[in-house]
Amino acid sequence: MSSPTGPLEGIRVLDLGQIYAGGYAGFLLATAGADVIKVEPPDGENLRRRGKVGGGAYYPFAMLNGNKRSIRVDLKTEAGAEVFRDLVRNSDVVFENFAPGVMDRLGLGYDDLREINPRLVYGSVSGYGRSGPYTSYPAMDLTVQAMVGVMSTTGFPDSPPVKAGPAICDFMAGVHLVSAISMALVARARTGVGQRVEVTMQEATYPTLASSLGLVMTPNRTANMTYRSGNRHGGYSESPYNVYKAADGYVAILCVTDQHWVSLGTLVGGEALATDERYRELKDRAARNDELDVLIAAWALAQDRQTIVDQLLAVRVPCAPVRELPEVVEDPNMWARGMLRTLDHPVHGPITVNHSPLLFGDGERADLNPSPGLGEHTDAVLTDILGYSEQAIADLKGQEVI
Amino acid sequence: MSSPTGPLEGIRVLDLGQIYAGGYAGFLLATAGADVIKVEPPDGENLRRRGKVGGGAYYPFAMLNGNKRSIRVDLKTEAGAEVFRDLVRNSDVVFENFAPGVMDRLGLGYDDLREINPRLVYGSVSGYGRSGPYTSYPAMDLTVQAMVGVMSTTGFPDSPPVKAGPAICDFMAGVHLVSAISMALVARARTGVGQRVEVTMQEATYPTLASSLGLVMTPNRTANMTYRSGNRHGGYSESPYNVYKAADGYVAILCVTDQHWVSLGTLVGGEALATDERYRELKDRAARNDELDVLIAAWALAQDRQTIVDQLLAVRVPCAPVRELPEVVEDPNMWARGMLRTLDHPVHGPITVNHSPLLFGDGERADLNPSPGLGEHTDAVLTDILGYSEQAIADLKGQEVI
Numbered sequence A, B: 001m002s003s004p005t006g007p008l009e010g011i012r013v014l015d016l017g018q019i020y021a022g023g024y025a026g027f028l029l030a031t032a033g034a035d036v037i038k039v040e041p042p043d044g045e046n047l048r049r050r051g052k053v054g055g056g057a058y059y060p061f062a063m064l065n066g067n068k069r070s071i072r073v074d075l076k077t078e079a080g081a082e083v084f085r086d087l088v089r090n091s092d093v094v095f096e097n098f099a100p101g102v103m104d105r106l107g108l109g110y111d112d113l114r115e116i117n118p119r120l121v122y123g124s125v126s127g128y129g130r131s132g133p134y135t136s137y138p139a140m141d142l143t144v145q146a147m148v149g150v151m152s153t154t155g156f157p158d159s160p161p162v163k164a165g166p167a168i169c170d171f172m173a174g175v176h177l178v179s180a181i182s183m184a185l186v187a188r189a190r191t192g193v194g195q196r197v198e199v200t201m202q203e204a205t206y207p208t209l210a211s212s213l214g215l216v217m218t219p220n221r222t223a224n225m226t227y228r229s230g231n232r233h234g235g236y237s238e239s240p241y242n243v244y245k246a247a248d249g250y251v252a253i254l255c256v257t258d259q260h261w262v263s264l265g266t267l268v269g270g271e272a273l274a275t276d277e278r279y280r281e282l283k284d285r286a287a288r289n290d291e292l293d294v295l296i297a298a299w300a301l302a303q304d305r306q307t308i309v310d311q312l313l314a315v316r317v318p319c320a321p322v323r324e325l326p327e328v329v330e331d332p333n334m335w336a337r338g339m340l341r342t343l344d345h346p347v348h349g350p351i352t353v354n355h356s357p358l359l360f361g362d363g364e365r366a367d368l369n370p371s372p373g374l375g376e377h378t379d380a381v382l383t384d385i386l387g388y389s390e391q392a393i394a395d396l397k398g399q400e401v402i
Helices: A021-031 A046-053 A059-064 A078-089 A110-116 A141-148 A168-191 A201-216 A258-274 A282-287 A289-301 A305-314 A325-329 A332-336 A378-384 A390-398 B021-031 B046-053 B059-064 B078-089 B110-116 B141-148 B168-191 B201-216 B258-274 B282-287 B289-301 B305-314 B325-329 B332-336 B378-384 B390-398
Strands: A012-016 A035-040 A068-072 A093-096 A121-126 A196-200 A241-246 A249-254 A319-321 A340-345 A349-354 B012-016 B035-040 B068-072 B093-096 B121-126 B196-200 B241-246 B249-254 B319-321 B340-345 B349-354
Touching (some): A012 A021, A021 A035, A021 A059, A021 A068, A021 A093, A021 A121, A021 A168, A046 B282, A059 A349, A059 B201, A068 A378, A078 A110, A121 A168, A141 A168, A141 B241, A168 A196, A168 A201, A168 B168, A168 B201, A196 A201, A201 B168, A201 B349, A241 A305, A241 B141, A249 A289, A258 A289, A258 A305, A282 A289, A282 B046, A305 A319, A349 B201, B012 B078, B021 B035, B021 B068, B021 B121, B021 B168, B046 B059, B059 B349, B141 B168, B141 B201, B168 B201, B241 B289, B241 B305, B249 B289, B249 B305, B258 B282, B258 B289, B258 B305
Parallel strands (some): A012 A035, A012 A093, A035 A068, A093 A121, B012 B093, B035 B068, B121 B196
Antiparallel strands (some): A241 A249, A249 A319
8 A cells, every 4th residue: 555665664654534624634644655544434525525516626636645545434423432442442533624612522532541551642724723722613724715815815905805716724733733743642652652743724835934924023114015915925025026028928937136136137128227326225116116117017918928937947046837737737847757657547547646755765756546435445444454253244334334 | 943842853954044934944943953053154144134125025035944053154165064964964954945956066065964964864955956957047935936827826817917915935935845855854763864855846736726627627627617716716616605895805725515605605505505506515516616605605794703703603604804914923723822933033123933833742832032143053052062163274274264
């Protein structure tokens, strides 16, 4: 199931993850060599069920559950909970992203599970945490983006707030959980005991607002320094920094160093502009950003996207074409590196999927197996890991526990 | 310096991180109990220098460098490189987010360093990786957001592409690096040897587009299913799912289950709407989303933001107010949980900062120390860890190496 050279070789994980945060956490662990067993309810994980909407709704499940095994077990029955406890006795990690309290009500919270396996690392993700006044608040990516300030800092100053396209709160939470779980495994190697780790979507997303938080901390900012800064720097502390319309699309351009500006200024307005004292220092460029944007916008609009990018890259000015998603899926760099690949999925046929962003050792990526069918590995897991007899498995099936 | 109970107790890290990706990685490691030594060039790390722009530009450095020590050393001199090698001999982890090749040219690449410390874990973040056709492409958060499809999926369908407000590519890369480093430490506990780990901003961000990638994979989508979906679900597979204007602001509302819809529908249009067969199943609601949005928008516009949220929470419909950033910084939940706190900074005075999103054990957070001054700990580190004599340190200072 797992790469022979992955750093988590020998680590067994019970993945109770749903939708993106949990699913992604399990994917990062599985592709790093852990034996990840996805424990699904009788009708399948939420994201698997959403696939029934049709269209491309099947895809996120397929992309986040490769290299896992699936077992189907009804934790709401006592027999199902006992199967789960048997698995816990034979595992290193359990994680879940249910609402706070759900696992406790099933009798499967951390305090229950550590009794039967003191070496267990137990990870949970929730929207706002198991302490504090918001424990019961509903938390999905959209609501957390609203609560934590992602929406109010995204979009143009004269437009309504808009969510970030990607599900950043879900994914930030998922990968933070993986960091916490892995650190707890480092500690366990030293101490011999496991522990509980916790991540919230709200807290995992908050630091990403660093630039805009700097603006909150600016005492005398001017009226045009709105929190919703369009494509300008969220803290208005880099300049030029914007997205400009080209003849056939858009290009992102920014200057981090004074030399970047000299190179960009030379292209846009010749030496006169590049050496203009009014724009020489970042501090001054930031204050006069609107003037510079007018000049750069006029220069960009007359040219093709790629022409602009080629010129700027030749003089090492940071820039990039704004790509549409179908272009991104064809990205030659991610294909060359093995991040993107074609996988022959038993249900969906040949599909383009991504591997893990985590590279180890010489950078070669392990094999990637397709997302499992619901309960595809129930029998194998109960037989090979727990040593259940054929009769015991048949009985559990008869009771609709598995 | 570090929490006595952090999982990374006993791990020493050399943090060559810059701006956000590297700085954040070091922050997560430091707040988890590692001894993180920030190795800065003679004029300070890039983000520290950016603070000179004025206003709130100092703030991101202060928020990302707590619990670290700073030493100032010129790695471009042979004597400085030798100091660094001495530190490597006494450390567990080195990480950097320079452009690919920079460390090799300094003679301090992984192949050099593992010779002197085979247990070393060496982490690097770059925009596009050290292999593949894009190794030399300039990579900052803005350009990667453009390249990887964040911009083209963010914003309203009839508006230009716009960046996500938060620096998601930087922060996703940083926390992925922490996962990879921690996993390599898990492996080291088993094998006794370190390894190189790598993360790219492009690859760390790509999976966050899961919903929209599902749309790419949808063969017969309709013309109004644009990649830039405003506040609607990126894959158009949840409905209702949007942000609605209230009398005094905006509210995000979504329905994940059929029961959510029944509860929302009852409030918006009474039992007639809630039980309308045309909207009973998610599949049908998704197809008729525009009709539902008109009804919900009219209902929302007549009420205050908080009134809407209170009503919906009472019947357990996922929703949230769209908060402005100054509200977020006052969030009672993050203050109650110790994520936000006041820190008395020796330079900036009392400032609001965040702790780490990673919680361990009983969830109590360790002390948080302010970001260090440039080279504040140079003498202490060289004396205590490396055992340099006062004379040796004075000589290095005389040569302007430290």
